[in-house]
Amino acid sequence: MIALRGxxxxxxxxxxxxxxVWKIVDVATANSQRGSRAFVVGEDGEAPEGFDxxxxxxxxxxxxxxxAVLRLPPELDYLSGDDVISVSDDGxxxxxxxxHESRQNSVLLTERCNHYCLMCSQPPKTANxxxxxxxxxxxMRLLPRGTSEIGFTGGExxxxxxxxxxxxxxCRNLHPEAQVHVLSNGTRFADPEFAAAWAxxxxxxxxxxxxxxxxxxxxxxxxxxxxxxxxxxxxGILNLAQLRQRIEIRVVLHKLTAxxxxxxxxxxxxxxxxxxxxxxxxxxxxGLARAxxxxxWIDPTDYADELVEAVTLLDRNRIHTMIYNHQLCxxxxxxxxxxxxxxxxxxNEYHPECVECSVKDECGxxxxxxxxxxxxKIKAIPGEAPREPALLEL
Amino acid sequence: MAKFRGxxxxxxxxxxxxxxxxxxxxxxxxxxxxxxxxxxxxxxxEDFDQLARNELPTDSPLVRRLRAKHVIREGADELxxxxxxxxxxxxxxRLAEFTSLHIFxxxxxxxxxxxxxxxxxxxxxxxxxxxTWETAALGLESAFxxxxxxxxxxxxxxxxxxxxxxxxxxxxxxxxxxxxxxKNLGFVIATNLxxxxxxxxDFCRAHDVYISTSLDGPADLHNKNRPRPGxxxxxxxxxxxxxxxxxxxxxxxxxxxxxxxxxxxxxxxIIDTYVELxxxxxxxxxxxxxxxxxxxKSFDAYDVDHWLPFYEEGLDYIIELNAxxxxxxxxxxxxxxxxxxxxxxxxxxxxxxxxGIGIGAIVxxxxxxxxxxxxxxxxxxxxDKKFRLGNLHQDSYEEIMLSxxxxxxxxxxxxxxxxxxxxxxxxTYCGSxxxxxxxxxxxxxxxxxxxGFCRRNMAIFKLLLDRYEGDAGTRALFQTWAGH
Numbered sequence: 084m085i086a087l088r089g090x091x092x093x094x095x096x097x098x099x100x101x102x103x104v105w106k107i108v109d110v111a112t113a114n115s116q117r118g119s120r121a122f123v124v125g126e127d128g129e130a131p132e133g134f135d136x137x138x139x140x141x142x143x144x145x146x147x148x149x150x151a152v153l154r155l156p157p158e159l160d161y162l163s164g165d166d167v168i169s170v171s172d173d174g175x176x177x178x179x180x181x182x183h184e185s186r187q188n189s190v191l192l193t194e195r196c197n198h199y200c201l202m203c204s205q206p207p208k209t210a211n212x213x214x215x216x217x218x219x220x221x222x223m224r225l226l227p228r229g230t231s232e233i234g235f236t237g238g239e240x241x242x243x244x245x246x247x248x249x250x251x252x253x254c255r256n257l258h259p260e261a262q263v264h265v266l267s268n269g270t271r272f273a274d275p276e277f278a279a280a281w282a283x284x285x286x287x288x289x290x291x292x293x294x295x296x297x298x299x300x301x302x303x304x305x306x307x308x309x310x311x312x313x314x315x316x317x318x319g320i321l322n323l324a325q326l327r328q329r330i331e332i333r334v335v336l337h338k339l340t341a342x343x344x345x346x347x348x349x350x351x352x353x354x355x356x357x358x359x360x361x362x363x364x365x366x367x368x369x370g371l372a373r374a375x376x377x378x379x380w381i382d383p384t385d386y387a388d389e390l391v392e393a394v395t396l397l398d399r400n401r402i403h404t405m406i407y408n409h410q411l412c413x414x415x416x417x418x419x420x421x422x423x424x425x426x427x428x429x430x431n432e433y434h435p436e437c438v439e440c441s442v443k444d445e446c447g448x449x450x451x452x453x454x455x456x457x458x459x460k461i462k463a464i465p466g467e468a469p470r471e472p473a474l475l476e477l
Numbered sequence: 478m479a480k481f482r483g484x485x486x487x488x489x490x491x492x493x494x495x496x497x498x499x500x501x502x503x504x505x506x507x508x509x510x511x512x513x514x515x516x517x518x519x520x521x522x523e524d525f526d527q528l529a530r531n532e533l534p535t536d537s538p539l540v541r542r543l544r545a546k547h548v549i550r551e552g553a554d555e556l557x558x559x560x561x562x563x564x565x566x567x568x569x570x571r572l573a574e575f576t577s578l579h580i581f582x583x584x585x586x587x588x589x590x591x592x593x594x595x596x597x598x599x600x601x602x603x604x605x606x607x608x609t610w611e612t613a614a615l616g617l618e619s620a621f622x623x624x625x626x627x628x629x630x631x632x633x634x635x636x637x638x639x640x641x642x643x644x645x646x647x648x649x650x651x652x653x654x655x656x657x658x659x660k661n662l663g664f665v666i667a668t669n670l671x672x673x674x675x676x677x678x679d680f681c682r683a684h685d686v687y688i689s690t691s692l693d694g695p696a697d698l699h700n701k702n703r704p705r706p707g708x709x710x711x712x713x714x715x716x717x718x719x720x721x722x723x724x725x726x727x728x729x730x731x732x733x734x735x736x737x738x739x740x741x742x743x744x745x746x747i748i749d750t751y752v753e754l755x756x757x758x759x760x761x762x763x764x765x766x767x768x769x770x771x772x773x774k775s776f777d778a779y780d781v782d783h784w785l786p787f788y789e790e791g792l793d794y795i796i797e798l799n800a801x802x803x804x805x806x807x808x809x810x811x812x813x814x815x816x817x818x819x820x821x822x823x824x825x826x827x828x829x830x831x832x833g834i835g836i837g838a839i840v841x842x843x844x845x846x847x848x849x850x851x852x853x854x855x856x857x858x859x860x861d862k863k864f865r866l867g868n869l870h871q872d873s874y875e876e877i878m879l880s881x882x883x884x885x886x887x888x889x890x891x892x893x894x895x896x897x898x899x900x901x902x903x904x905t906y907c908g909s910x911x912x913x914x915x916x917x918x919x920x921x922x923x924x925x926x927x928x929g930f931c932r933r934n935m936a937i938f939k940l941l942l943d944r945y946e947g948d949a950g951t952r953a954l955f956q957t958w959a960g961h
Contacts, residue, residue, distance in 0.1 A: 201481060298545030300554070304487040314556050321563070346545050353516060353820065354560050375481070392949065399956035400819070 084432060084451040086158035087179045092141060094153045094174030103171070103214070104180065104221040105136055109164035119225075121153075121170075122146075123162060136170070138162065153177070167225050169218050180222050186232055190219050192247065193238035198268050199308040200294075202337055202372035202379050207238060216246055223253050234264045241271035248280045255286040262288050264331075269293035270312060272319030282326035290329040290359060293320060296340050298350035306339055320355060329359045337366045337379040341386035348393035352400040361397055363390070365408030369452040382458045383413040390414060394421055410434075411446045412462045422447060434461050441466035488535045489551035497557060499548045501525065502902035504939055512547045514564040515817060515905030519946060567820040568905070572831070576623040577824075578838035579630050580851060581616055583608050583637035583644060585843055589669055589705045593735060593764065596858050597635045607640045608843040613647050615869035616841035620651075621658055622874045628655075631665040631689075633851070635843075638672040641680075648684050665689050670717025671705065678724050688721050690714055692732035692754075694740060694747035702737055718754055733760050741783055744791035752803060760808040761791045763933060781933045789940055796944065799954050810941055811958035816906045817941070818959040826850055828908035828934070830892035835866065835883040845869040847877050849886070852912040863915060886911035889921040897925040903938045907931075 105121040111131035121136040128144030130137055137146035141157040153174045155162065162168065165183035170176070181188050192215055196207035219235070226233070233254060240247045254263060263286060272278045272291075281291075293316060297303035300313035323330055332351055334340060340347070344363075351361060365383065366372060372379055383390075390406070397404040398421075406418060407425045414422070424447050432451045437443050440463035449457065502509045508525040511517045520528065524539050533540050533549070543549045550557040585606035587597035598606050608616075620628055630651060632644050648664055655662045664686040666677075681688065692714055693699040699711040714732075721730040732754075734740075734747060744761070751759045763784050795805050812825045826833030834849035841847055845868045848854040853864025864886070867877040877883070890909035892898040901907070913930050914923030925931045944951045 199480070297541070299541050300544070300551070301484070301488050301541060305482075305484045308481060310487060314554060317556055318559070321559070343541075346542070350545055353564070356820070388949075392952075395949075395953045396956055399953065399960050401960060 085161065085182075086156075089156040089159045089177050091175050091177060092154040092156055096151050096174045099172040100136065100151065100170060100174060102221075103169045104218050104225065105168050105170060106225040107138065107162055107164055107166045107168065108134070121168070123164070136174075165227060167222055180218060181226065183227075187234070188232070189234040189236045190222060191237065192216055192219055192235055192240040192250075193242060195242055196237060196239040196268070197242065197270065197309060198239065198312060200371065201306055201308065201339070201375045202335055202366055202370075204367045204370040204372065205236070205238065206370045212238075213243075213246075216243055216250060219250055220253060223250070223257050226258060228258070230258050230261050232262045232264070233258065234266070236266045239268055239271075240265060241267050241277070244271075244277065245280070248284060251281075251284050251286065251289065255284055255289070259286075260288070263290070265289065265291045266333075267291050267293055268307065268312070268316060269319040269323075270315040272322050273315040275322055278319065278322035278326060278328075281323065282328055287329075290331050291323065292331040292333050292362065294333045294335065295347060295351070296334065297343055298346040302339065302343060317354075320358075324355070324357045330355075330357075331360050331362055332358050333362045333364055335364045335366060336381075336383070336386065336390075337372075338381040339379065341381055341389055344386065344389040344393040345396065348396045352396060352402060356400060356402065358402060360403040360405060363394070363404065363406050365406075365447070367408065367450045367452055368455040369450065373452075373455055376456055380456055382460060383409060384458065384460050387415050390418060394418060408447050408450065410449065410458075410461060411442050412440070412464055413458055413460060419445075424448075436461045436463050439463040439465075485536060488540075493552040494531060494533055494540075494549045495552055496528075496531075497547055497550055497561065500900060500902040500904065504942075509902050509942065510546075510548055511902045511905065513561050514568060514820060516546050517817065517942065518542055518546050518548075564820045568822050571822060571824045572836070574625040574627075575836040576620075576839050577625040577627045577629055578826075579616065579620040579623070579628065580838060580840040581608065581613060581630060581632050581637075581647065582841065582843045582854070583613075583632045583634060584640035585635040586639045587634055587636040587669075588639075588671060589636070589703050589710060591703045593702065593737060596855055603640075606635065606843055608643055608841075610643060610646055612841070612843070612845045612869055613643055614650065615845065617647060617651055617654065619839075619841070619847075619869065619874050619877070621654055621660070625660075627661045627663075629663045629665060631667060633667045633840075636669060636672065637666055638668050638677060641672075641677065645680060648680075648686065652684070663687065669703070669710065669714060670721075671710065671713040673713075673717040673720065678720065681721075681729070682725055688717075688725070688730040690718060690730065690732050691735065692718070692750065693734050693737070694743060694750050698739055698743060698747070701739055702735065715754060718756070722755065727755065731758060732756060734762055736762055736764050736784065736787065738783075741787050744787050745794050748791060748794055748798070748805070752798065752805060757804045758806040758808055759795075761788055762809070763788075781929045781936075785933065785936050788937065792940065792944070796951055796954060800950055806958055806961065809937070810955075811961055813906050813937065813941060814945075814955050814959040815961070817938075817945075818956060825908070827852075827910050827913070830890075830898075830904075830907070830909040831887045832890055832909045832911050834864065834886060834912060835878065836887070839866075841869060845871075847872070849883050850912050852916070856912065856916055864912060886915070886921045890914065895922050895925075897931075901935075903935060906938050907934050 107123050108120045109123050109125060117133040118135050120134055121138050122130060122134040123138040124130050124144055124146050130146040135151060137150050137152045139145050139152060139154045140160045141155055146152045159177060167181035169178045169180050193212050194208040199207060295303060296306035303313040304310055320330055334347055366379060394404050404421055406422045409422055411419055432449050434449060442464045498513045500511050506522060508520045508522060509517060510520055527533050547557045547561050585596060585598045586600050590599060600606055620630060637644060651662060664684060666686055667689045670690050693702045696711040700708055703710040718730055718732065740747060792807055792810060795807050798805050812823050812828060815821050815823050822829055824833055824837045826837045838850060839847065840851055840854050842854055847866045847869060848857065849864040849866055857865055864882060866880045866882050890911035892904050892907060892909045898904050910930055911921035915921050918924060945955050
C-alpha cells in the first residue's frame with residue numbers, strides 16, 4: 084500500500100502558499116518555471132534558488148533558511164521528480180495527484196454522487212469540492228506530453244456538467260495520445276444534450292466506464308440506492324452508442340450481483356452488443372462495502388459457475404471481457420486468460436498463503452482492504468513438478 | 478446502516494405490470510415464452526399461470542426474469558419498449574439492402590444423372606442449355622442494380638464448369654464493373670468437381686472464387702445418389718475437395734449434402750466422411766419437394782417423421798464430436814441459433830420472413846428467365862412458372878423487382894401476419910417459405926397444421942432449445958455457432 088496523502092511533519096510558512104497544485108522537480112534545470120514547481124531536496128542537500136516551495140524527506144537534509152519548506156511524512160518520502168501534489172494553503176496537508184512512475188493514476192474529480200452504492204469504495208460526501216475539478220485542470224497542464232494513460236473518477240464526475248466536458252477537452256488537446264478512462268454511473272448521458280457535448284470532445288482515445296448491476300431496474304436501483312437509476316443509465320448508454328462513443332460496462336461482483344451475472348451478460352449481449360468491453364470487478368472491501376459485509380460478501384468460489392457462464396456468453400458474442408481483482412486460486416482455470424492484473428499498485432497486497440504460490444506474479448493479488456474480509460479458500464497454486472527424467476528401459 | 482434502503486424500496490408496485498407482446502408454447506410440462514424479438518425463457522406451468530392471471534408477486538426472481546427479457550414492464554417504463562424497437566430494427570435492417578445473392582445458371586447440362594436432381598439435362602447440345610454472354614451481361618447489370626453492398630455471384634447448373642468460358646467472362650466483367658461500384662463482391666462456383674482442372678484452379682486462385690460442392694456421405698451412398706459414367710462421383714468429389722483445400726486454402730471449399738431414403742440411418746457415417754476430409758462445417762439437409770424429387774416419388778418415400786430422427790441423431794453426434802475436440806458446425810442449426818440468440822437474421826432464403834425470395838437471392842436462368850428462388854426455377858422445370866419474375870431480355874429491373882410474381886408471395890406469406898404463424902412462439906426463428914407452401918398446397922401461405930415445413934422446423938426449434946438448456950457445454954457451443 085502506497086500512501087496518497089499525508090500530513091507534513093513541519094511546514095513553517097511565513098505566508099500561505101499562493102496556489103495548491105505543485106509539480107515536483109528533483110533536478111534543477113531551467114529557471115523560468117520555478118515559481119510553480121516544488122523542489123524536493125535530495126541526499127546531497129542541494130537546494131537551488133528560486134522555487135516557491137521546497138520539500139524535504141522525513142529524515143533527509145533540510146533546505147535553506149528563509150524559504151517555504153515542507154517536511155514530508157515518511158510515507159510520502161517516495162515522491163520524486165514529475166510527481167504532482169496538492170498542498171493546502173498552510174502547507175500541512177499533502178495529497179498526491181499524480182505519480183509519474185505509475186500507470187494507474189486516477190484523478191478524483193469529486194466526492195459527490197447521485198448514487199449511494201451499497202459497496203461504494205469512495206463513500207459520497209455532500210460538501211462542495213469544486214476545488215478538485217480546478218486542481219484537475221491544473222494537473223492537465225503540468226503532466227508531461229506523452230502521458231499514456233489518464234483515469235478520472237469520482238464520486239460522479241458528470242455532476243459538473245459543462246465543467247467536466249471542458250476538462251476532458253483540455254485533456255484531449257494537451258494529451259491527444261493518452262488513453263483516457265472516465266468512471267461514471269451514466270445517468271447524466273440520458274440527457275441527449277450532455278451526451279452530444281461528450282461526443283463533441285471528439286477524443287477517440289476516451290472511454291467511459293459505466294456500471295450495470297442487474298438486467299432490470301429493481302436489482303440495479305437497489306444496489307446503487309437510487310430509484311429510476313437503471314432507466315436513466317441504459318438510455319444514457321444508448322445515447323452514447325448512437326454517437327459512437329467507446330463504452331465499458333463494469334459489474335462489481337458481490338452477493339447481490341454475482342448470482343444474476345448470466346442474466347446481466349445476456350442483457351448486455353442482446354441489448355448493448357456495441358459496448359467496447361465488459362469488466363467484471365472483484366469487490367473491494369473498503370468504504371461502504373465494509374459496512375455492508377453481511378449483505379455483500381460472497382466467496383468467489385461460490386459464483387464460479389455463473390462467472391464461467393457469463394464470460395463464455397460474452398466471449399462468444401465477441402464482447403471483450405476482463406476479470407479484475409480476482410485471485411487466480413479462487414476462479415476456474417478456464418477463466419484465467421480473462422483476468423487482468425489490475426489492482427492499483429498502491430492498493431495491492433498479498434496473503435501469507437501466496438508466498439508459496441507458483442502463479443503469484445500473474446495473479447491480481449488483493450486490495451489491502453482484504454484484511455477486512457477474505458475468502459478462506461485462498462490456496463497456493465503448486466508449481467508444475469519438475470519432470471522426472473524418463474527411465475530408459477533396457 | 479439506516480441510511481440504506483432495502484430491496485423492497487426499489488420494486489415496482491405489483492398492480493402496475495403490463496404485458497409486452499410475447500408468445501408461448503407448452504413443451505414437456507414447461508412453458509416456453511418468447512418476446513417480440515425472440516429472446517426466450519422457460520417458465521414452470523405455475524409461474525406461467527401467475528403471469529397469465531396477472532398475479533405476479535412483486536418480490537420474486539420470476540418478475541426480475543420477465544422484466545429482464547422484456548416480457549412485462551412496470552407501467553411507466555419506456556425503456557423496454559425502446560430496447561425492443563432497437564432490436565426489431567436490427568433484425569430487419571438487412572431488408573433495406575436487398576438481394577445479395579445472384580445465381581447464374583451457366584448451363585443446365587450435367588454429366589451426372591442424379592435421380593433427385595430437379596433440373597439437369599443430359600445433352601451435348603451446347604447451344605440449347607447454356608447461358609449466353611448476352612444473357613449473362615444483362616444478369617450482371619441486374620446484380621449491380623441491387624441496393625445490397627454485398628454482392629455474391631454464384632454459378633450453378635446443371636454443371637456450370639461445362640460452360641466455364643462464360644464464368645471467366647462474367648467474373649472478368651464483374652470485376653471491371655466493380656472497380657467503380659465498390660461493392661463487396663464475391664464469387665462462388667457450385668460444382669460437383671468432376672471437371673476440376675488446372676485451368677479452373679488457376680482461375681479460382683486469381684479471382685478469389687469460392688467452391689461449393691456436393692458430398693452426400695460415404696462412397697457407396699454418394700455414388701448411388703449421384704450416378705455418372707465411371708461410377709466415380711465420390712472419388713472425383715473428394716479428390717477435388719482435397720485439391721481445392723491444398724491449392725486454394727481450407728476455407729475456400731464447402732460441401733452440401735442431400736438426404737435421400739438411402740441416407741436414413743447413416744447420419745454418423747455421413748458426418749464421419751466430412752470429418753475425415755477435414756471439413757469443419759456441414760448442412761444436414763432435408764430433401765425438397767421439387768422437380769424430379771416429386772416425379773420419382775423419392776420425396777414421398779420418407780417424410781418429416783423419418784427425417785427428424787436422422788437430424789436429431791446427427792446433431793447430437795456433432796455436439797459429441799465438438800465435446801471431443803473435433804470442430805464441426807451444423808449450418809442449419811447455426812442459422813437458427815443466430816436468430817434465437819442474437820438480434821441478427823442471416824436472411825437465409827428458406828427461413829426468414831419476409832421470405833428471401835427475390836430480395837435475398839435471385840436466379841437468372843440459362844435462357845434469361847428470372848426466378849425468385851432456386852426452388853422457383855425447379856418448379857418451373859415441372860411446368861409451373863408461378864415464380865418466374867420476368868426475362869432479362871424483355872423486362873427491366875423495375876418490372877422484375879416490382880412484379881406481382883414477387884410482391885404477392887412476399888406480402889401474402891409474411892409470417893407475422895400469417896394465420897397461426899402470428900401466434901407461434903417460434904415465429905422469429907422461422908420463415909415463411911412461400912415456394913414450399915405453394916408447391917405443396919398451391920397457396921403461398923399454406924395450411925400450417927399440415928405443413929411439413931412447419932412440423933420439421935418446430936421440431937428442430939424444440940430440439941435446439943432442449944439441448945441449449947440442458948448442458949453448459951452445448952450452450953457454449955451453440956453460442957459459438959450463433960456468433961459465426
